[in-house]
Amino acid sequence: MRFQFVLGEVFSGLRRNTTMVVAVVLVTFVSLTFVGAGALLQAQIGKLKDDWYDKVEVSVFLCPQGKSAAPSCAGGEATDQQVEALREVIRTELSGEVSTVWFESKAQAFEAFEERYPDGYQGTQLTEADMQASLRLKLTDAEQVAVVSDVLSGRDGVEIVEDQRAVFEPLFRTLNVATLLAAGLAGVMLLAAVLLITTTIRLSAVSRRKETEIMRLVGASNLFIQLPFLLEGALAAVLGSLLAGGGLWLAVRFMVTDWLERSVDWVAYVSEVDVLRIAPLLVVVAVALAALSSFFTLNRYTRI
Amino acid sequence: MIRFENVSKVYARGARPALDQVSVDVERGEFVFLVGASGSGKSTFLSLVLREQRPTRGRVYVAGRDVANLSGWRVPTLRRQLGVVFQDFRLLQNKTVHENVAFALQVIGKPRHVIRDTVPEVLDMVGLAGKEKRMPTELSGGEQQRAAIARAIVNRPQILLADEPTGNLDPTTSLGIMRLLDRINRTGTTVVMATHDDEIVNEMRRRVVELSDGVVVRDEASGGYGEREAILPDVGSSPVLDAPGTGTRLPAAPTVRGS
Ligand SMILES: Nc1ncnc2c1ncn2[C@@H]1O[C@H](COP(=O)(O)OP(=O)(O)O)[C@@H](O)[C@H]1O
Numbered sequence: 257m258r259f260q261f262v263l264g265e266v267f268s269g270l271r272r273n274t275t276m277v278v279a280v281v282l283v284t285f286v287s288l289t290f291v292g293a294g295a296l297l298q299a300q301i302g303k304l305k306d307d308w309y310d311k312v313e314v315s316v317f318l319c320p321q322g323k324s325a326a327p328s329c330a331g332g333e334a335t336d337q338q339v340e341a342l343r344e345v346i347r348t349e350l351s352g353e354v355s356t357v358w359f360e361s362k363a364q365a366f367e368a369f370e371e372r373y374p375d376g377y378q379g380t381q382l383t384e385a386d387m388q389a390s391l392r393l394k395l396t397d398a399e400q401v402a403v404v405s406d407v408l409s410g411r412d413g414v415e416i417v418e419d420q421r422a423v424f425e426p427l428f429r430t431l432n433v434a435t436l437l438a439a440g441l442a443g444v445m446l447l448a449a450v451l452l453i454t455t456t457i458r459l460s461a462v463s464r465r466k467e468t469e470i471m472r473l474v475g476a477s478n479l480f481i482q483l484p485f486l487l488e489g490a491l492a493a494v495l496g497s498l499l500a501g502g503g504l505w506l507a508v509r510f511m512v513t514d515w516l517e518r519s520v521d522w523v524a525y526v527s528e529v530d531v532l533r534i535a536p537l538l539v540v541v542a543v544a545l546a547a548l549s550s551f552f553t554l555n556r557y558t559r560i
Numbered sequence: 561m562i563r564f565e566n567v568s569k570v571y572a573r574g575a576r577p578a579l580d581q582v583s584v585d586v587e588r589g590e591f592v593f594l595v596g597a598s599g600s601g602k603s604t605f606l607s608l609v610l611r612e613q614r615p616t617r618g619r620v621y622v623a624g625r626d627v628a629n630l631s632g633w634r635v636p637t638l639r640r641q642l643g644v645v646f647q648d649f650r651l652l653q654n655k656t657v658h659e660n661v662a663f664a665l666q667v668i669g670k671p672r673h674v675i676r677d678t679v680p681e682v683l684d685m686v687g688l689a690g691k692e693k694r695m696p697t698e699l700s701g702g703e704q705q706r707a708a709i710a711r712a713i714v715n716r717p718q719i720l721l722a723d724e725p726t727g728n729l730d731p732t733t734s735l736g737i738m739r740l741l742d743r744i745n746r747t748g749t750t751v752v753m754a755t756h757d758d759e760i761v762n763e764m765r766r767r768v769v770e771l772s773d774g775v776v777v778r779d780e781a782s783g784g785y786g787e788r789e790a791i792l793p794d795v796g797s798s799p800v801l802d803a804p805g806t807g808t809r810l811p812a813a814p815t816v817r818g819s
């Protein structure tokens with residue numbers, strides 16, 4: 257009885273304020289899409305870090321055959337003794353920072369190169385001789401790159417110490433900036449959503465002033481009086497959040513899974529699964545949004 | 561049943577009090593007329609009983625409860641023991657008579673079978689049998705007020721408050737409403753009715769509490785309207801006129817009405 261009655265009130269309220277309700281749905285849709293996009297960007301960063309960051313090693317490129325600009329390579333290609341000396345330094349001075357070391361010969365480097373670019377790199381014909389041997393270090397703590405680099409740089413036979421993670425820094429920066437942007441837009445849109453929900457509830461309360469007035473007088477409980485308004489706002493907001501979830505799903509499905517993943521396939525991307533993981537969060541945000549707006553409005557417009 | 565102890569109500573800081581040191585005691589089952597000029601504080605009195613307003617000073621007890629200090633969530637419980645009707649009926653225009661009365665039970669969570677049984681009973685009692693399906697616009701003023709009364713008493717309140725219930729009705733119709741209120745009173749319901757309709761007050765011969773500028777100037781077991789001069793000669797000739805619907809006080813005129 258009560259439940260049915262409240263539901264009836266909710267739907268009559270939704271019908272009466274269709275335009276406003278549609279506006280609420282759309283604004284929450286857009287704002288939560290930004291919220292979700294921000295979350296997905298962070299998930300993408302997480303994926304990149306998980307898959308790469310920690311696995312990636314520090315490469316100590318050894319002096320190549322032929323010319324090199326590095327003063328430490330004045331003596332030409334790195335000799336076996338130099339490599340052995342480097343290994344010794346790593347074993348002694350960097351025992352705490354480096355967990356494993358292995359040597360990538362020119363042959364191995366060429367193999368890896370051919371595997372990645374089977375058709376040659378941008379039309380050039382490179383041979384094994386053009387490759388560069390290196391020591392690959394795996395660090396116990398990824399944050400210790402600077403120490404490792406300081407110790408090894410400039411030693412005889414070392415051309416350059418390269419932190420492969422540095423390659424990703426600009427990408428992470430871009431993704432973080434995009435996240436901030438999304439968060440900023442989400443913030444603005446969420447504010448708009450709160451204001452709009454507030455206005456909608458207020459309009460709804462005004463258009464039902466007579467009903468609520470009588471409810472108060474005959475002793476309906478506060479909850480009973482406010483529930484239809486609460487549910488109205490919540491329903492519209494949840495609908496918006498579902499649309500946002502759906503929109504993000506479609507975006508990931510068609511832009512990431514179907515397109516990005518095919519064109520640049522060596523990166524781990526966010527997937528539909530991540531969207532499904534984020535979607536409940538969006539619904540929660542929507543409900544919180546509606547609850548917040550209702551809280552501020554209802555006590556003012558349907559007080560006992 | 562209702563007890564006012566030195567109740568004062570000041571709406572806005574510095575304004576003239578709407579009620580000033582009012583002490584009134586209404587017994588269970590009593591029928592009390594609250595009379596006085598427009599702006600004398602009748603509606604304020606009723607809204608204090610309903611806990612729509614809180615007294616600035618003094619205490620208001622309704623059915624043994626200290627209403628002013630009632631916490632918010634208990635207010636609905638209080639109001640379920642009270643019924644109210646107004647001059648303007650306050651029916652929901654988009655609901656039928658039956659729906660209007662049922663609404664009062666629905667919103668306090670009464671089960672469907674209770675509503676199905678009680679509503680026709682009450683409509684029958686107020687004389688609206690056969691008109692359950694009419695919309696308020698399809699009823700005369702008197703019938704609308706009967707519907708409003710039905711809604712007020714459908715939950716069997718101990719107290720019925722009526723704020724100028726006959727204010728919009730012609731004398732004959734008013735009389736019918738008064739008979740109905742009298743009948744309700746005889747079933748044991750305490751009735752407090754604010755009015756300025758002297759004919760009704762004179763005819764009913766019930767207790768009369770008269771307010772003037774928020775002060776009780778007369779409290780008489782079975783009085784008539786406007787006989788104050790005879791009873792309280794020192795009060796002087798303040799107007800006992802009331803302009804329905806305007807809500808403003810008329811300029812003081814040396815009018816003595818009724819007898
Ligand atoms: N809600 C309110 N806010 C401020 N002043 C009010 C309010 N209600 C009534 N008053 C004032 O209180 C006084 C008594 O009004 P009221 O109780 O309505 O008298 P009555 O019902 O006898 O005409 C009047 O001066 C009126 O202007």
Ligand SMILES: [Mg+2]
Nearest residue numbers: 602603604723
């Ligand atoms: Mg009044």
